[in-house]
Amino acid sequence: MARPTPLSGFPEWLPEGRIVEQHVLDVLRRTFELHGFAGIETRAVEPLDQLLRKGETSKEVYVLRRLQEDPDAPERGQAGGQLGLHFDLTVPFARYVLENAGHLAFPFRRYQIQKVWRGERPQDGRFREFVQADIDVVGAGELPYHVEVELPLVMASAFAALREIGLPPVRILVNNRKVAEGFYRGLGLTDVEAVLRTIDKLDKIGGDSVVGLLEEEAGATLDQATACLELASISGSDEDVVDRVRVLATEYGVQHELLDIGLAELGQLVRAAQDRAPGVVVADLKIARGLDYYTGSVYETVLVGHEQLGSICSGGRYDTLASDGTTTYPGVGLSIGVSRLVSRLLGAGLVRATRSVPSAVLVAVSSEEDRERSEAVAAGLRERGIPVEVAPSAAKFGKQIRHADRRGIPFVWFPGPADAGGQADEVKDIRSGDQVPADVRTWAPPADDLWPRVVPAG
Amino acid sequence: MARPTPLSGFPEWLPEGRIVEQHVLDVLRRTFELHGFAGIETRAVEPLDQLLRKGETSKEVYVLRRLQEDPDAPERGQAGGQLGLHFDLTVPFARYVLENAGHLAFPFRRYQIQKVWRGERPQDGRFREFVQADIDVVGAGELPYHVEVELPLVMASAFAALREIGLPPVRILVNNRKVAEGFYRGLGLTDVEAVLRTIDKLDKIGGDSVVGLLEEEAGATLDQATACLELASISGSDEDVVDRVRVLATEYGVQHELLDIGLAELGQLVRAAQDRAPGVVVADLKIARGLDYYTGSVYETVLVGHEQLGSICSGGRYDTLASDGTTTYPGVGLSIGVSRLVSRLLGAGLVRATRSVPSAVLVAVSSEEDRERSEAVAAGLRERGIPVEVAPSAAKFGKQIRHADRRGIPFVWFPGPADAGGQADEVKDIRSGDQVPADVRTWAPPADDLWPRVVPAG
Structure with a gap:
């Protein structure tokens, strides 16, 4: 056998790098358990039709077949569907909750640290196989807002514990879909999805292009588009942020119940964060998150000095994580991209292990x-x-x-x-x-x- | 979404079960690290041609394709081959050693705890997705015999640490290929593979059928077949075993250098085991292991009282774990079937967690x-x-x-x-x-x- 070469997008570490990764995983596990999250693991495969329910990710899924199986009768799950590798831990967790609802006590606090697979083109910090570390709290029927305050602070506590090994500071950027949606609707815009999708591109395409796109694709007037852009430009780590949104709303004559609810929630989160993790949580009104199932808080996290790496920890509130027809399960969750983080810690020479073997x-x-x-x-x-x-x-x-x-x-x-x-x-x-x-x-x-x-x- | 049902062969645990599994994994990791093994992880996929080098397992492999890929141009690794999920941790480890040989210090002691996938028909204790925990020591060019003594004793130490949570006692059954091969050759039998394959069926088909098969398929006379069967019936946990093989060899006039080497080695292992893990290691001359790459010691492990579960920890010595044409890498390794073990611990009600959440x-x-x-x-x-x-x-x-x-x-x-x-x-x-x-x-x-x-x- 000739000397093999690495497979692009499938990172592997030498023993010293694995010690760093293992340490990060240990710190995450300990932090999550100190906060009362129970660990679970789910199988690597899900029925393909379940994986494809969110249309966006269809192109990324790896489908399985057994080598010896009849190509006309491919490998199927019980429901008769083909099997694919999970591309995140949220879809499997939603299925796990439905499957085991009778054995779980709600609200159910769980963490899950596993590999996921996406058939994307590999880039710096973007892999085909990578480790995610998720925390979620899921309720049966209802889930109070304070969970949306708690979860980013759990992650802040995990990142704080990693500071001592050389992790740069993080900023957890938070927004609330209700603020955005209330503001847009109060402005008279009805295609909220289209506005969110466009605002999500702000960092990539710039303000002028966003205004143009809002006019073209979301049916906004120049005035409305400008208001959306001004909202997106607001950020800060204290309650002043809430006041600035109110001023902006008054200026544009915007009134909406959802806006009021959203601002009250965002204010609560910012206040708690100032108290419990000062300087880490920043309200940033341009954070939209691409996925359309978020209904309240949304979160993204950047590594200070490494912003171009993209978000290393994202998530939000979803009113319908899962539903079995009788009960709806709302949830709040965040997911750390562990491989992205570890790959940067190692690649940028930020951390090292004191030796490469356990033996003293x-x-x-x-x-x-x-x-x-x-x-x-x-x-x-x-x-x-x-x-x-x-x-x-x-x-x-x-x-x-x-x-x-x-x-x-x-x-x-x-x-x-x-x-x-x-x-x-x-x-x-x-x-x-x-x-x-x-x-x-x-x-x-x-x-x-x-x-x-x-x-x-x- | 209707309530989903479990997928046969893909075990998942409720939070309490996961606490048990996690504890087992923690004990294994700690034991391996106390013995100086460095942890690594390898990617879940390998080029299909590498997975199929050992013909036996070809039917079990899961092959990947990206959902959106051109069916006429399937997903390929750098070498141009299709990708499949690994079915054990030995093939990926051999590749890892070759790929990173320049960065590793030999003999290289590594442990690896990961999921593997096999498209087999699911049965009790036999899964399509399961966790294996492997230890191997690999040398560059050479690897002394004492590693064959050390490794089963590391596993004995891991099982001893699990006794306190309710794991039944284990018996690690050991044999040495050199003893078997030397004895067969000394008897005049040349198709050693065929004899080993037949002896491996002893527990399933019984002594009479084995004698018949040895005559039919290994070209043995009744006398030779009977001698092989008598060798296979020898077992014990002290050096008396070696003496009994010598008596049998004398009885049949068998002399072979390989037999002498093998008996010296086996004696050394039994002596050390009596000293360091009394009662756990048993020399059992019928242990053959199906895989043809073992060249020295072979190991199987049964859970006392649960023998029908099959081996929960197996392995052996291979003179060629990997080779790059210049250097050959011999190794000794053992692999614990963690899912099989945990599934029995939970299914038979042998262990429990004191609660199902971390919170005190x-x-x-x-x-x-x-x-x-x-x-x-x-x-x-x-x-x-x-x-x-x-x-x-x-x-x-x-x-x-x-x-x-x-x-x-x-x-x-x-x-x-x-x-x-x-x-x-x-x-x-x-x-x-x-x-x-x-x-x-x-x-x-x-x-x-x-x-x-x-x-x-x-």
């Missing part, structure tokens, strides 16, 4: 006959929670020390003669060269050396 | 106006590592307590009046009904209540 200690082997003695030392240290490996060969000690050094293993343990019963063991810190007597029942490495740590690079 | 505490909300005060309590407890959720509504306290009770949350926290500055807070253990004053800066639940635990059921 390499136990030297003086001769193959004495290997079991080294294994006994290793077992004794492991029992006390210290990660250890035993040297692969009874080479000269200098070579065994180099073996540890190449892997970043900080300590080499030298068992004493068999008849010393462990009393003549010594351990060397290969960075300082210090070698001291050591007892397998009491010795421990400094806490910073026990496991590989993830730290800011450079 | 529900903070009550006296009125929606006071929600931020409850959130402040929650934040204070979380800062001290206590998992907490805030009540979803300011219902009557009795209803909030029932909300906690339904989820198994042991404690409900009642914030005192705002002007008491946290001095009048109380916490209730809803199991005993005891309610006591509590300070958010000092109170902690008993260690057993802090996180959900996985414990033997019943």
Whole structure:
């Protein structure tokens, strides 16, 4: 077999990079669990017809077939449909909720960290296989607004926990669909979808083009289009934002109940965020999110200094996550693009692992006959929670020390003669060269050396 | 959307089941890392031609296509081949080693815990999507025998750590291909593959049929066939096993260098196992393993009392895990069928989680106006590592307590009046009904209540 080459869009990390990714995943899991979210996993496949219910993503889906199956009778799920790989964790979660509703207690708080697949053209930060980390709270029938306040703050807390490994600051940009829709309707615009779709392009095409498009595609007058653009230009991290929207509305003679509700909600979110995560949450009235099922708050997150990477954590409120005809399940959710984040942390040299293997200690082997003695030392240290490996060969000690050094293993343990019963063991810190007597029942490495740590690079 | 039904062969767990699975995965990860194995993940897809190199599994592979792709120009990897989902973690690992050989230090110790997919007919313990947990040690050019002793003992240590949650005892059955091959060749049999394939069926078809098949398909005389069957009937957990093989060989006049090497190796493994994991490792001369690339030790593992479940952890030594034409990479590896194991633990009611949500505490909300005060309590407890959720509504306290009770949350926290500055807070253990004053800066639940635990059921 010739040396294989990587597959574009399917990222893989070397062991050191995986330590960074694993650390990020551990921090997310711990944060989510500290906030009472239960972890679930769903299967990788869903019936194709379910995956295609939201038309937008149809082109991205990977469809499965068994190699040996009859091409005229393709692999089917129970419902008779073909199977595809999930492209997000929301569609599978909605199905999981419906399937297990009788066994879940609502509101149901869940997190889910899994790979998803999209057949898109790979670009920087855009992959065909990537890890998402989602949190959602789903109610049966109803779900109070305060969940829309809580969830971005859970994510803020996760990002705060990642600051210490070298993650740049984040800005969580929030908006409320009710504000936008109330404002547009109060202006007299009725094709709200078309306005949102156009505003969503603001950063890409600029204000002048947005005004033109609003006139062409959303039936807006120049005055209406200008008002929409002015609304989209409002942003800020305190309640002043709400006042500025009110001033704008008065200026254009806009009144709408939905606008009032939306502004009250947005104000509540901004107030709580100022208190609990100062400087992180920014109300940004141009945030629209492409997906049409959001009905309240919407969220996007940028990494400060890396804005061109796009959003690393997005979501919102949907009044109908799922429905079985009898009960409707509203939800609020956010999804972190873990692969995008980790790929940037590694690619931009922002973080590193202190070593690439778990072992804190390499136990030297003086001769193959004495290997079991080294294994006994290793077992004794492991029992006390210290990660250890035993040297692969009874080479000269200098070579065994180099073996540890190449892997970043900080300590080499030298068992004493068999008849010393462990009393003549010594351990060397290969960075300082210090070698001291050591007892397998009491010795421990400094806490910073026990496991590989993830730290800011450079 | 009507209520969906599960997809056969694609297991999913309710939150409580996922806590059990996650605990098993955590124990495996910790055990592997304590033994110095570095974690990696590989992409879910491999070029189809690579997946089909071992002919046996071709029928099980899921092939991918993008929904919108031209059926005459299917989705291809760089090498121009179609892509399929991996059916184990060995093929991807071999590719990873070749691709990254220049960045890895050999012998390379890695663990890998991921889902794999096989389009087999689903049965009890046999899934189409399941989690495997693999450890392998791979050398560049050479790999000493002691790795074949070490790896099953790492797995024994993982299973020992799972005993405390209610895992039944395991037996790791070991054999050595060199013993079998040396014995067969010494007997005068040359089609070693055919003999191994037949012996592998012993448990299914019985001794008489095996003798018949050996005569028919492996060109054995009745005498040779009987000798092979007698070899296969030898098993035991001490070195006596080696002596019994030697006696049998003498009886049939069998002499072969490979037999001597194999028996020396097997003896070394049994001796070390008696010392380091007494009673767990059993030499069993009928273990053949279907796959033809094993060249030394082979391993299978049964759950005592659940033998009909099949092997839950298998593997062996392969002299050529991968080769790039210049360097050959020998390896030793074992793979745990995590889904099979967890599905049995849950299905047979052997284990349970102490609750189905992470939260140890529900903070009550006296009125929606006071929600931020409850959130402040929650934040204070979380800062001290206590998992907490805030009540979803300011219902009557009795209803909030029932909300906690339904989820198994042991404690409900009642914030005192705002002007008491946290001095009048109380916490209730809803199991005993005891309610006591509590300070958010000092109170902690008993260690057993802090996180959900996985414990033997019943």
